Each structure stands twice: as C-alpha cells, then as structure tokens.
Amino acid sequence: MNRKTACEVYHRLLVQYPIINDRRHFLDFHxxxxxxxxxxxxxxxxxxxxxxxxxxxxxxxxxxxxxxxxxxxxxxxxxxxxxxxxxxxxxxxxxxxxxxxxxxxxxxxxxxxxxxxxxxxxxxxxxxxxxxxGINVGIAVDTHVRRLSKRIGFTESTNPDIIERDLMALFPQEVWRDINYLLIRHGRAVCTAQNPKHDECVVADLCRYYQELLAGEQVSCPEDR
Missing domain, CATH: 1.10.340.30 (Hypothetical protein; domain 2)
Structure with missing residues (x-):
C-alpha cells in the first residue's frame, strides 16, 4: 500500500472514530x-x-x-x-x-x-x-493493530517489529499514536477477529482482504484470534 492510500484509510477512520484529548488508550490511568x-x-x-x-x-x-x-x-x-x-x-x-x-x-x-x-x-x-x-518514537502493535495491518494491506508481515516499521514508513510521526488508537477502535467495533462486519467498514473499498473476497479468491482471514 502506498502512503496516499494509507492516509485515506487514516482520515476515514478519524471521521468514524473522532479522537478526543482524554482517550488514555482505554486504560484508566492518570x-x-x-x-x-x-x-x-x-x-x-x-x-x-x-x-x-x-x-x-x-x-x-x-x-x-x-x-x-x-x-x-x-x-x-x-x-x-x-x-x-x-x-x-x-x-x-x-x-x-x-x-x-x-x-x-x-x-x-x-x-x-x-x-x-x-x-x-x-x-x-x-x-x-x-x-x-506525548513522545512518539514508534507505534504500539497489539493484536488489533497486527490483525488490521495485515488485512488492510499496510504490511505483509505478522511480526510486530516489522509491522511497526512498515506503519512508521506509511504514516507521519505526528499521527503514530492516533493510528494505533484508530486501528484498535476499528478492530474492536468492526474488523473483529471472527466474522468482521464488512458491510459496516468505512475502508472496505481500500482493504486488500475484502477486495480479495470480492474477487472470489480463496483467502484466509489474517490473524483470526
């Protein structure tokens, strides 16, 4: 995936899941x-x-x-x-x-x-x-980020270190924290490990996995867990 398409994915997810200042990664820390x-x-x-x-x-x-x-x-x-x-x-x-x-x-x-x-x-x-x-030196890769990065087409790898490197190459540093947040939100709400909700996905037309399904290719759903 090129940077232009990756940024389009980012902006669509940003509209779907507006980022608030006090989101704290879902954990209640202070x-x-x-x-x-x-x-x-x-x-x-x-x-x-x-x-x-x-x-x-x-x-x-x-x-x-x-x-x-x-x-x-x-x-x-x-x-x-x-x-x-x-x-x-x-x-x-x-x-x-x-x-x-x-x-x-x-x-x-x-x-x-x-x-x-x-x-x-x-x-x-x-x-x-x-x-x-507020220091962005990398992108945290959890199970949601790993699954969505492979499905959407940000990476070819399932290795967290390689996925992080590929994401860092696609997105500007100032949005590294945000892309982590957005992929987690989308992974929990729509792009779930089992039975992802394709009809609710705002990036389905840009998603490699979904396009392969439409083409009738025999594909496995990346990281179904």
Whole structure:
C-alpha cells in the first residue's frame, strides 16, 4: 500500500472514530506511574479486567515507593482476576523497585530505559512514552493493530517489529499514536477477529482482504484470534 492510500484509510477512520484529548488508550490511568503499571498488567488481558483492579491496587500502592516495599504474594490477591497474575505481580513489584533504585522513583522517558524494566517490551514502552509523555518514537502493535495491518494491506508481515516499521514508513510521526488508537477502535467495533462486519467498514473499498473476497479468491482471514 502506498502512503496516499494509507492516509485515506487514516482520515476515514478519524471521521468514524473522532479522537478526543482524554482517550488514555482505554486504560484508566492518570499519571506516568499508573500508565506503566496498568500497561504491564494489560498484556494478554482486556482493558476492562485491568481497570477492574485499578482502584484496589493504587489505593494500597499509590506510588512506586509503596509498591517497591510490597512482596509479590501480597499483590497477587489484588490482581488475581487478570491473566498471568502471579507473573505480573512479580513484574510490577520488581519494576517499582527498579524505578526507586535506578530512576529516583520516576518513570523514565526513553525507550532504552523503559525496556530495562521487568515486563516491559517495545509495545509497552511505546504506550507509556506516547500516553504518559506525548513522545512518539514508534507505534504500539497489539493484536488489533497486527490483525488490521495485515488485512488492510499496510504490511505483509505478522511480526510486530516489522509491522511497526512498515506503519512508521506509511504514516507521519505526528499521527503514530492516533493510528494505533484508530486501528484498535476499528478492530474492536468492526474488523473483529471472527466474522468482521464488512458491510459496516468505512475502508472496505481500500482493504486488500475484502477486495480479495470480492474477487472470489480463496483467502484466509489474517490473524483470526
């Protein structure tokens, strides 16, 4: 796909899902510390499930210093309803300790420093930088972004790092956060993993997967999960 077509997709989705200033990536965070911790917890878990434990977690551990003093087994009961809660409890406690010991209790503002924290990969770091600090150094690629990028035709790959690179080449840096948001919204509402709603899709005429269906080609629906 060329940049002109990619930008047309972006503008149509922008009309469909107007971006508001306080969208916060669907997770209910209010500062960089909360952004980091909730994003770590959100891996392979719905935002709704993470938001459900938010108040209990931060009422008990409102700062990195408070969480750093906890033991993982003390955190586990609070987040037990989310996936992989034992591993995530260990990660967020270890992350809080590293914030205190290495960064003065502050969330770092660079990709390199964020990725030294337990449980933080490139996707999580991109989300934290973008939503906590307004710094766009990349595009967070989650399951929705990966699925839609392949279906629409932004990429030929299913590898998150390659998808991110392809998206960065198609879109100007100032909309990197927005394209992530728009693809997630469209992926949840219309371009679902199973039985996508083609008749409701505002970019169907630009979508490679849909055009292949119309042509009667035998195609599999990319990333049906």
């Amino acid at each position: 500062n960089p510390y909360e952004t980091l911790i909730l994003t770590i917890l959100s891996a392979q878990t719905t935002d709704r499930a993470v938001n459900a434990v938010r108040d209990a977690l931060f009422s008990r551990y409102p700062t990195p210093e408070a969480l750093a003093r906890a033991k993982p087994e003390e955190v586990e009961p609070i987040i037990r309803t989310i996936g992989f809660h034992r591993t995530k409890a260990r990660h967020i406690v270890e992350t809080a300790r590293k914030l205190v010991s290495d960064f003065g209790g502050e969330v770092p503002r660079t990709m390199e420093e964020l990725r030294t924290l337990p449980g933080v990969g490139r996707k999580t770091a991109n989300i934290v930088l973008s939503h906590a600090f």
